[in-house]
Amino acid sequence: MSQSLEAGYRRCAELTRQYGTTYYWGAMLLPQHQRRDVHTVYALCRLADDIVDEPERVDLAVPQTGTPAERLAAFRRLFFEALDTGSCDEPVMSAIVDSIRRRGTDPECFERFFDAMALDLRQETWPTWEALRDGYMEGSAAVIGEMMLPVLEPYTDEAREPARALGHAFQLTNFLRDVEEDLDRGRVYLPQEDLARHGADPSLRRVTPQWREMMAEQVARNRDLYARAMPGLPMLPPPSRRCVGTALVLYSRILDRIEARGYDVFSGRVRVPASEKLGVLARTLTVGLPRPTLP
Incomplete structure (x- = not known):
């Protein structure tokens, strides 16, 4: 692996951390070869998301000038050009496309992703x-x-729907936790x-009885999505199962804390x-995954 590519993988890990x-x-629960590929997927999504939500946070891995829409379009072109050729001078993008090509991820996934970011x-x-x-x-x-x-590296293609449910x-x-931040950006x-x-x-921007009722309904919907994701865990090898299960438990605990704060x-x-x-x-490493709070 070239020094530039190694630097790109290190930067992807830094962005994730x-x-x-x-x-x-x-991802700490995964072998290193899988861990670094989690970092590259996260880095791609983070960089695109920052163009949309945090345009003042400029990273060397993304286009520097233009409106957010122009920068996102340029980043999209850079990504697909690098994916097509398998190379890029920018270290982070080089690592991202190296990972994606090696894993054989369907490029159509990234078309949908960039379409959503533009939306x-x-x-x-x-x-x-x-x-x-x-x-x-x-x-x-x-x-x-x-x-x-x-x-x-799931055992079966049937892992796709639980994985999609977990993404949702x-x-x-995030939506329920970040209401205040999203309002500041003009979004709901x-x-x-x-x-x-x-x-x-x-x-x-205050908690009312109506707000609590609405949020309780959203939290119940959210927990149902986590429950739909749970059957996918046995479809993964043990290291992947521990990785995904840990992330599921930790994220679902955000809902517990939202409830404990009275939906504030x-x-x-x-x-x-x-x-x-x-x-x-x-x-997780010693006795297995704790159970999340589910419906």
């Missing part, structure tokens, strides 16, 4: 859960599960139909402490 701590902790720049609200799930999360969440599957579950948890990822039915208004997602970001993450990791 810095911004995707749950993914990073889960994020044009649409701020979603009328129904079905519209949010099928119109946006298909390319921003479900497809991430599909991207990860070649890395996780992870992102819905809670179905307008559900908000209206409960008379809940996130723009008030306005007065500070809900987090699972590092000590708790270490505890779950240690338990």
Whole structure:
């Protein structure tokens, strides 16, 4: 492996450690050859997402100038050109395409992903859960599960649907946790139909009885998605099962903490402490996965 490619893989690991701590902790349970490929998938998604959500955070691996839409389009072209040729001068992109080509990931996954990122720049609200799930999360969440599957080396193709459900579950948890941040960006990822039915208004940025009722409904939906993902765990080899199961448990605990705060997602970001993450990791290695809270 060239020094440039090694540097690219190291940077992908740094991005995952810095911004995707749950993914990073889960990947620690994988052999190194799988771990680095988790990092590359995460890095690609993080870099594209930052162009959309954090345009002031400029990374050397992405185009530096232009509007977010122009930068995202340029990043998309750079990615597919590198994927087609199998090479790129930029170390991070070189590592990403090296990993994807080696794993044989379907390029169509990335078309859906970049389409969803572009949609994020044009649409701020979603009328129904079905519209949010099928119109946006298909390319921003479900497809991430599909991207990860070649890395996780499942025993059967039947692992695809649980992986997609887990992608949906992870992102819905993010939506529920990050209401305040998304409002600051002018976006609401809670179905307008559900908000209206409960008379809940996130723009008030305060917890009301209506807000609690609406959030309780969303948390129940979220837990159902985690339950749909659970049957996929036995379809994975033991290291992959521990990795995915640990991430599932840790992410689902965000929901527990949202509930414990009375659905207050306005007065500070809900987090699972590092000590708790270490505890779950240690338990997984010694006695097996703890059970998440499910319906």
